[in-house]
Amino acid sequence: MTERTIVQRTVPGRASSATLPGKQPRTGDGNFRLNPARLPNVPVQFAIKRIIDAVSAFVGLLILTPVFLFIAVLIKLDSKGPVFSRQLHLGLNGAPFELLTFRCIRTDSSPHQPNGNDPRFTRLGSLLNGSNIDMLPRLWNVLVGDMSLVGPDPHVPDMLAARRSYSDLVQGYEYRHWMRPGLTGLAQSRDLRVASGASLDGDPPDRL
Numbered sequence: 001m002t003e004r005t006i007v008q009r010t011v012p013g014r015a016s017s018a019t020l021p022g023k024q025p026r027t028g029d030g031n032f033r034l035n036p037a038r039l040p041n042v043p044v045q046f047a048i049k050r051i052i053d054a055v056s057a058f059v060g061l062l063i064l065t066p067v068f069l070f071i072a073v074l075i076k077l078d079s080k081g082p083v084f085s086r087q088l089h090l091g092l093n094g095a096p097f098e099l100l101t102f103r104c105i106r107t108d109s110s111p112h113q114p115n116g117n118d119p120r121f122t123r124l125g126s127l128l129n130g131s132n133i134d135m136l137p138r139l140w141n142v143l144v145g146d147m148s149l150v151g152p153d154p155h156v157p158d159m160l161a162a163r164r165s166y167s168d169l170v171q172g173y174e175y176r177h178w179m180r181p182g183l184t185g186l187a188q189s190r191d192l193r194v195a196s197g198a199s200l201d202g203d204p205p206d207r208l
Helices: 043-078 123-130 138-143 174-176
Strands: 002-004 007-009 031-033 037-039 084-090 096-102 148-150 182-185
Touching: 043 096, 043 123, 043 138, 096 138, 138 182
Parallel strands: 148 182
Antiparallel strands: 002 037, 007 031, 084 096
16 A cells, blocks of 8 residues: 655644544644545556556547547637647646647637636637537547546646635645546536636636
8 A cells, every 4th residue: 555644734714624534633733634645556457447548538539530620620710720729737646738628719818718608718619618529639638648537627737716726725635636637527527627727817716
């Protein structure tokens, strides 16, 4: 078993009972200790999962190639600019990677992530984003090993909520980086996908 111990300082107004994955009494210096988090040492299972991810992504990309080409043509006809957008996200062990999506906003607009009925969306981009079709290129991220089919929602570096870093707000936040982010997962299945550009402007994300 791989064991890691994390020591964090208490956040004012937060009960110590919220510690993850367990709790221990506070120490005399005002700190509290999280119980050691254990990462299972199951290399065979991880290898099988990676094989399933790679094969599934390859087959998916192969089948969806005509759809990708059709969408690419529509994007080019709808507005000037590249077909894909690339944004830096954090993956396994906190390593950065470029998340690939279909471009949904105009190239002359602000780089901040649009939400809802934001006017920066192109006509086609609003449809792609609302239906999550813009995420299909992430299959490439799965194929090359940046992501997995199932895992936590990919976050941008220094993700903010209400202008505060997630790493400061959420105890044990770093545990999520022990796995590859997923194309789908608990957050997505509950429609709680984070606005991927929330950290760029410091505004609270509309979905947590």
